[in-house]
């Protein structure tokens with residue numbers, strides 16, 4: 001969408017209208033619903049995945065503003081998320097309800113009773129909106145603090161500082177009595193629904209796309225490409241970097257608020273730098289600088305994570321990954337016009353990887369055979385080991401993905417391009433996007 | 440002819456008053472004074488390490504002077520130990536290019552130019568976020584200016600190429616175009632023809648003339664190609680070891696014994712260029 005020639009309020013109203021129509025359609029019309037009711041089209045299992053994907057999308061798309069578009073390496077996104085999660089949860093649980101009750105009482109007495117009851121029916125959305133805002137503002141303030149070193153530090157140094165910030169936040173929470181210290185914060189009200197996540201994910205993508213396609217986005221990319229030249233071209237590099245950090249952190253805070261009010265629980269361990277790394281992986285995988293790339297890969301990795309929960313799923317995924325790696329390798333070797341010998345070599349690594357995966361999967365059977373042949377052997381059950389360490393397996397898969405991406409497609413799946421419906425209509429699968437395509 | 444004396448009557452866009460800078464123990468620029476009147480095309484020459492680029496860095500706020508003052512368009516912008524940030528100086532009317540080309544490599548040619556409107560044609564965060572009508576109108580103004588500049592610098596058919604994919608000569612021209620997009624009163628060019636063949640040099644020479652004549656901007660350039668300096672500059676400032684040893688019209692500088700000695704003492708390749716032309 002480009003700045004239209006129509007007057008702004010009209011365009012804006014139209015967009016809001018479309019947006020609500022879509023949300024309404026997704027929530028279902030009177031009873032026959034997509035999500036709720038006796039026979040929802042999308043059952044709770046898939047809803048759960050969609051909500052997690054939505055939160056991951058908000059995290060990845062917002063981090064992309066710092067790491068991809070502005071070119072600063074932040075490794076502390078989970079820290080901002082933690083600030084948003086805890087502050088918003090603290091508000092909803094300890095402050096919001098009481099404050100709201102008092103407000104209603106005041107309104108009922110002094111203004112009108114009807115208004116009081118009306119407001120009461122909307123208690124939950126109003127409280128949640130405020131909680132999200134409070135969480136986002138707190139995270140934004142944290143983003144401002146962390147953005148300051150970015151004015152002096154670059155690359156690895158900034159990555160270390162942001163990572164350190166992430167761990168400081170986690171340590172602070174571990175020692176904060178009011179939110180349960182290291183054992184976690186329980187009893188957070190369940191406010192998050194699919195509609196909330198969907199609406200906020202869209203708002204996140206929409207607003208960051210708007211920023212990226214504006215003069216501010218151009219200035220961010222200029223800072224990314226050459227900070228000294230940007231400064232010499234009249235770009236206020238301080239402002240640009242701080243804006244990127246604050247706005248991005250605010251959305252991380254929103255994601256944190258959504259997550260806390262979804263699982264109704266927050267634990268400092270969920271916000272360590274491992275979570276930050278997950279977000280960085282999505283951004284790198286999708287292509288640094290590509291908003292749609294971040295969104296797609298964040299959604300993809302969430303689904304992958306879900307699939308990895310049961311071992312057969314993990315097995316098939318691994319096979320698929322090995323196959324993909326083999327194919328990419330094959331294409332690459334072929335494009336280098338080498339002989340058949342190196343074609344063979346291209347398949348050696350994936351082949352052994354496949355055998356290793358199969359061995360793990362059929363571990364009990366293999367063990368049975370081996371123990372019959374060598375009776376005194378005490379073999380570990382690899383499958384059980386795999387099953388009991390699903391979390392760890394996830395990181396193994398992530399690192400495999402990262403290595404494969406770095407080797408074969410360092411620019412990420414989409415590079416810096418965007419994928420859009422408009423481009424699809426024009427018959428091109430991948431649009432040129434915000435990169436140099438502003439009317 | 441003493442330019443500083445003549446300038447008192449005319450308004451100068453840019454003026455150094457006894458500005459010096461010391462790095463550690465090294466005095467890169469000794470107290471130096473000169474003034475550039477509106478629309479003048481002047482050159483700074485001097486052997487390698489003479490402090491030419493350092494003077495540019497002082498003028499653009501990269502370094503604060505150790506002593507002395509810098510005045511831009513009638514306002515003091517730097518004094519001992521203090522200076523205005525580079526981006527704020529750009530807003531006040533000074534633009535530059537770099538000795539080693541610095542472009543936004545992954546941006547298109549047009550976006551390189553558009554990015555340089557940041558200091559004088561812009562809109563706030565909320566307009567960008569909500570894609571308001573103000574954004575649309577400012578963007579369309581930027582677009583017109585950009586197309587005009589690309590036209591002037593002969594880059595129109597390269598507009599959608601990535602800057603890093605341009606040939607060397609086009610990159611130099613784009614860097615000048617980008618500097619002009621900041622709407623400067625004075626433009627500093629650091630060796631705009633370094634590493635160029637004669638035809639590319641002629642091309643840049645034309646471009647510099649164009650900047651002066653079509654856009655009316657004062658130009659101060661550092662240059663090693665003496666033929667270019669002699670051909671287009673009205674005035675030549677010679678630095679050696681951070682000290683100004685001459686400041687005059689090209690023909691006078693050419694025959695200045697001190698200048699010839701400076702180049703003789705430094706066994707520089709451009710020695711022949713100075714004496715030969």
Ligand SMILES: Nc1ncnc2c1ncn2[C@@H]1O[C@H](COP(=O)(O)OP(=O)(O)OP(=O)(O)O)[C@@H](O)[C@H]1O
Nearest residue numbers: 462465467485486487488489490491492493494538
């Ligand atoms: N940031 C700095 N720190 C220390 N010394 C510096 C710094 N910048 C420049 N110098 C020194 O100041 C002197 C002048 O350098 P400058 O780059 O201005 O020379 P120049 O006249 O531009 O030479 P060239 O023709 O090679 O570009 C050199 O001795 C250089 O080493």
Ligand SMILES: [Mg+2]
Nearest residue numbers: 491492493538
């Ligand atoms: Mg130099």
